[in-house]
Amino acid sequence: MYDSLLIFLISTKDKRRHLTALKCLNPKMSHKLPKAGTPIPKAVVKDQFEFGPWTCTSFKSHILKSEGQERDEYEAQLSLPHLPEMVFDKNRLHIEHQNGFGLEFNALDALKLVRDDQADLKVAEADEWLAARVDSDHAKNIFRPYDWTFTTDYKGTPLSRGGIQLGVSDTNERINIEKLKKGGKIQFYAEMVLFEDELHDSGTSMLKVQIRVMPDYFFILQRFFMRVDKVLVRINDTRVYHEAGTDYILREYTSKQNRVEDLKVPPEYITDPNLLSDHMTKTKEKFEKLTFPTTNPTLKPVASNSRISCTPVSAGSAT
Template sequence: MTSSAKPGHKVINEGNRREGHTSGIEYNGWTITSKKTSICNSQDLDRLQKEIGIPLPEMIFGNNEVSIRNKTGFELKYRAEDALQLVDKTSESNKHIKVAYAKEWGKKRLNHENIKDVIKPYDWTYTTSYQGTSGNQFVNTDKDIDIERLKRLDPILYYDENILFEDELADNGTATLTTRLRVMPTCFFLLLRFFLRVDDVLFRINDTRIYHEFGTDYVIREYTSKEDHYNSVRAQLPKKVSEDISLLTDPNWVSTVLPTNTQTIEKQMAIVK
């Protein structure tokens, strides 16, 4: 998907990947940017680990940042450090996974020593309910994101994907936190997705969706969380002569098959003025 800008739109393209490359767009009073840099160096890692208080994911882009700002002062940011601050650091953090699945791991793929290595005094899956960093107040709302509008084939003025962190969970799966955003002539939409796959155990997806229609004075934020057993998701793979399990690594496909009756939904809005 390509990005383009019409007359009157200002395209942002600054810096480089090594020192920090920022792309984005200024449009209708909004400045929407995505900064991407290289993976954290040892100095950055030492600082982050001290501030967060737990071992960090294998790949952390601690200087990456997505920002949505309005000229009125409204602002939303998305950063790995803020997301990891919400990872459960208590001794009870992995209790339900340990109790429900440790025996199953032992039967299917891990020996007891490996289980001991995996179970750690923090949530080693890095599950986070992070919905963004903002000083603005969000309140509950009945307003919905206009899904039909998002399905329209409107021009894409700006599109971006950004990764905040990733971990392979000691070769037992994956945990990632990513953003995708697009700006159209009538609205913008951002998806922040935490995706978790623990092999033979479970899938979990925590999504935060940000939506604004230009001309309105509010931003909608919708948060959903859903999960299911690994085998239940695998059972929904398309039937083929030669089974292909590559779809299990595709968060978009997994999201479509996770049961909606397990999800929690929070809808909020913030006034922009």
């Protein structure tokens, strides 16, 4: 969001630093700008927690710069002609077993799964969408030869150190939702946005991920939420669950989609995926068991002092 500043003038009058001028390139994003005096972060903030043989690590930083070598190198790894307005390229959720296998969630790998050919939404919904915006000159120009909604079915990136990797197979087992609903002491929690776009001021597209570690399990929810105003809503969820004492992880992927006109819900539901999800139609689902390699050791108990405080590290050292 800091790259959206056009003018950021600092005065030292009366020996006080204060904001004297501020203009946002996109006025609709002005609510996301920092308050006067807010320091611009130059480091990745790392937060880490040990859960038995697992290390759960979150990395958080500012958005990818709008230009420069870092931006060019990032774009070169993708086949998309355009990136979301806000890409948090250094935000990552990383869970790794002491034997070197695990999962990671990051923006780059998620964007690699965005279609770089014609978007299905153009074929199915473009005429209706354009008809609702006959007075919008830019609306006719937003359809490009790629999925401009940035829809991704990303389910995480497998980690492999020393050639050791989780096995993946279909399963009939399901995540114990009732257990997730029970209260308890949260040992560790992290949440981060991986990318976000306002779809040319005509909706939203966001990918975010969160982790909750309880005394006897960890649970990850990654959610992609897309809304094209007055036309379509879509939610792609990836849920990852591991219970202490077991030698596997359960991963569930679901995709839901509805035309807005078909949803008989209060208007505020359309903009809130948490309220909307239960009212949507499921179009796809996949259930997987991620099994540990046979070399996995016995689970260690969770240490009471296993939390590591947030520590700022440079972007280059956050590996």
